[in-house]
Amino acid sequence: MRSGMPIDYYLNxxxxxxxxxxxxxxxxxxxxxxxxxxxxxxxxHGEMMVxxxxxxxxxxxxxxxxxxxxxPIVAALLFVCGWGLQRGLVNRFVERPEHxxxxxxxxxxxxxVNGMLMLFxxxxxxxxxxxxxxxxxxxxxxxxxxxVRAGVAAIGIAVALFAFFRFTRTGKAxxxxxDNPLGARVVGLNLDGLYALTFGIGAAVVGAAGALMTLLVDxxxxxxxxxxxxxxxIVIVGGLGSLPGALLGGVLIGVSETxxxxxxxxxxKSLFSYGVLILVLLLRPQGLLGKRS
Amino acid sequence: xxxxxxxxxxxxxLGGANAGAATGRGAALLALGGVALLLAPLVADRYxxxxxxxVLWFAYVGQAWNVMMGFSGLLSLGHALYVxxxxxxxxxxxxxxxxxxxxxxxxAMLVAVAAGCGIGFLGFRFGxxxxxxxxxxxxxxxxxxxxxxxxxxxxxxxxFFLPVEAGVSDPLNLRGSPLLFYYVILALTGAALLLARAxxxxxxxYQWLAVxxxxxAAEAVGVDLFTARMTAVAVSSALTALGGVFQAFYFNNxxxxxxxxxxxxxxxxxxxxxxxxxxxxxxxxxAFILTPMGEGLTFLLEVxxxxxxxxxxxxxxxxxxxIVVFRPDGVxxxxxxxxxxxxxxxxxxxxx
Numbered sequence: 240m241r242s243g244m245p246i247d248y249y250l251n252x253x254x255x256x257x258x259x260x261x262x263x264x265x266x267x268x269x270x271x272x273x274x275x276x277x278x279x280x281x282x283x284h285g286e287m288m289v290x291x292x293x294x295x296x297x298x299x300x301x302x303x304x305x306x307x308x309x310x311p312i313v314a315a316l317l318f319v320c321g322w323g324l325q326r327g328l329v330n331r332f333v334e335r336p337e338h339x340x341x342x343x344x345x346x347x348x349x350x351x352v353n354g355m356l357m358l359f360x361x362x363x364x365x366x367x368x369x370x371x372x373x374x375x376x377x378x379x380x381x382x383x384x385x386x387v388r389a390g391v392a393a394i395g396i397a398v399a400l401f402a403f404f405r406f407t408r409t410g411k412a413x414x415x416x417x418d419n420p421l422g423a424r425v426v427g428l429n430l431d432g433l434y435a436l437t438f439g440i441g442a443a444v445v446g447a448a449g450a451l452m453t454l455l456v457d458x459x460x461x462x463x464x465x466x467x468x469x470x471x472x473i474v475i476v477g478g479l480g481s482l483p484g485a486l487l488g489g490v491l492i493g494v495s496e497t498x499x500x501x502x503x504x505x506x507x508k509s510l511f512s513y514g515v516l517i518l519v520l521l522l523r524p525q526g527l528l529g530k531r532s
Numbered sequence: 533x534x535x536x537x538x539x540x541x542x543x544x545x546l547g548g549a550n551a552g553a554a555t556g557r558g559a560a561l562l563a564l565g566g567v568a569l570l571l572a573p574l575v576a577d578r579y580x581x582x583x584x585x586x587v588l589w590f591a592y593v594g595q596a597w598n599v600m601m602g603f604s605g606l607l608s609l610g611h612a613l614y615v616x617x618x619x620x621x622x623x624x625x626x627x628x629x630x631x632x633x634x635x636x637x638x639x640a641m642l643v644a645v646a647a648g649c650g651i652g653f654l655g656f657r658f659g660x661x662x663x664x665x666x667x668x669x670x671x672x673x674x675x676x677x678x679x680x681x682x683x684x685x686x687x688x689x690x691x692f693f694l695p696v697e698a699g700v701s702d703p704l705n706l707r708g709s710p711l712l713f714y715y716v717i718l719a720l721t722g723a724a725l726l727l728a729r730a731x732x733x734x735x736x737x738y739q740w741l742a743v744x745x746x747x748x749a750a751e752a753v754g755v756d757l758f759t760a761r762m763t764a765v766a767v768s769s770a771l772t773a774l775g776g777v778f779q780a781f782y783f784n785n786x787x788x789x790x791x792x793x794x795x796x797x798x799x800x801x802x803x804x805x806x807x808x809x810x811x812x813x814x815x816x817x818x819a820f821i822l823t824p825m826g827e828g829l830t831f832l833l834e835v836x837x838x839x840x841x842x843x844x845x846x847x848x849x850x851x852x853x854x855i856v857v858f859r860p861d862g863v864x865x866x867x868x869x870x871x872x873x874x875x876x877x878x879x880x881x882x883x884x
Contacts, residue, residue, distance in 0.1 A: 342852055343853060343856045346849045346850070349798065350850060352845075353843070357846065472671075479663075513678070517654075520660055
């Protein structure tokens with residue numbers, strides 16, 4: 240093992256894991272928003288994220304856009320898709336048994352991932368940015384510029400989302416639906432419309448996370464199921480329905496994956512996340528920051 | 533056929549297999565199908581036989597999955613785990629210790645039951661329910677997928693291979709022609725159908741249905757939830773592992789990335805969902821609908837010369853969505869009623 244390495248070294252690894260974890264956390268935030276309000280588990284979440292990645296790849300290829308700039312465009316596109324999906328299909332499943340919701344979204348996920356496989360092929364596509372190999376020196380740490388930008392952008396989007404839910408009328412209405420659907424209906428809120436809006440927001444957030452992700456990882460359709468599972472793990476670790484929990488879970492998984500990948504073997508890092516998931520499911524099923532139902 | 537009168541709400545709601553006993557026409561059709569399958573190798577060429585073998589394999593594992601989801605309401609999205617454990621256990625016994633698959637199958641089932649009960653124990657004891665239980669099953673299947681990549685004794689990610697000798701016919705070691713495998717899987721599917729039917733009409737089966745429909749009510753009338761659920765997991769995982777043994781000796785190669793993949797788990801749940809969750813004929817009908825359609829697509833692609841990897845899976849995705857939107861109970865309950873293959877139960881959903 241690399242026991243002779245100085246502490247700075249680990250700090251560096253942890254910091255880069257943290258920055259990637261923020262992007263993971265942002266993706267999981269989208270899942271958490273959808274589950275918290277619509278009470279439907281979005282099994283197509285990683286697929287939407289990879290769709291966001293391809294959006295950024297295409298925008299970079301044809302318009303030369305930096306992923307940081309294409310993120311809002313991708314988010315807007317995915318918002319429309321998510322909104323339409325909830326309006327057209329998922330709304331009729333809100334009252335149906337859980338396993339039917341699963342199956343519906345599993346079907347949508349399968350369509351999305353294989354549609355992308357047919358459109359873009361199995362090879363990975365990347366985005367070139369001029370600062371791709373730059374590093375930033377912060378204290379004792381040397382960090383990749385791409386990671387820092389992606390991480391900071393993820394925090395920015397997350398803060399905007401928190402502000403939306405806390406301060407806007409629509410955000411408050413959505414929270415009311417989450418807290419008490421019946422009560423929300425009684426005071427005259429349009430549940431179906433707000434659910435569609437929420438699914439749109441969740442899709443937009445994960446789309447933006449996908450766009451940012453292209454700074455760190457090459458886009459491949461095969462990533463989709465992995466990201467779906469990763470988002471689940473993060474959301475469960477952080478607490479289903481808790482927005483800060485999703486970010487915290489993302490950071491936790493990001494750091495532990497990078498450290499495990501470095502100390503043990505890169506191929507074992509996902510094993511580590513599943514281990515964390517199993518532990519949390521058993522010991523604290525409501526998640527670290529979740530409320531007991 | 534005696535569930536009339538004895539049926540609590542849950543069973544009456546089930547539809548399909550339980551809503552009514554088979555009519556004469558239904559029984560005749562089932563018998564006809566069985567005979568057709570027995571005689572199929574007389575007319576089927578090698579390709580058709582391989583397709584039928586695949587169909588029956590999915591019908592079999594679909595039936596096994598159905599015991600957990602359909603009968604007891606436990607959604608497992610990680611059934612590839614049990615297939616894989618069964619496959620690897622029997623293959624390892626055969627390759628490393630020379631133990632034949634028929635004896636090996638017992639141990640393979642034991643391994644899978646141990647894993648299933650382990651997951652079940654953790655899940656049920658800690659009150660992991662619904663979404664979370666499904667995720668727990670996925671997590672364990674994924675752990676196996678990544679873990680088996682690193683077990684060099686079993687070939688690791690490079691794959692584990694069973695020795696293949698051309699022309700050997702050794703049914704005792706499950707080595708032989710495609711015809712042998714066809715009849716083995718046909719027998720397994722038939723046996724699974726009979727077993728599932730017997731279970732469904734047993735005391736245990738009624739407990740499962742009660743737990744599925746309303747766990748609290750079932751507990752109130754004295755059903756031990758933990759035992760009922762654990763037996764469902766045990767039966768389902770044991771049956772599924774047997775499907776894994778078949779797979780190992782039929783294909784002679786095992787790769788963790790394929791065997792334990794989430795895609796595989798989805799393929800396993802499809803037949804029962806399409807055919808009808810909780811019904812006996814559903815998984816079989818579902819497999820007969822899905823696999824030939826998938827094969828047809830592959831054939832069309834080959835003929836047209838197009839290369840579109842993923843089209844088959846895309847089609848499966850569309851099938852899932854279409855079914856769950858338009859026939860959420862599956863094709864079988866609807867078809868059976870339309871064709872008059874089952875008698876509508878006086879207490880069944882038709883009467884409501």
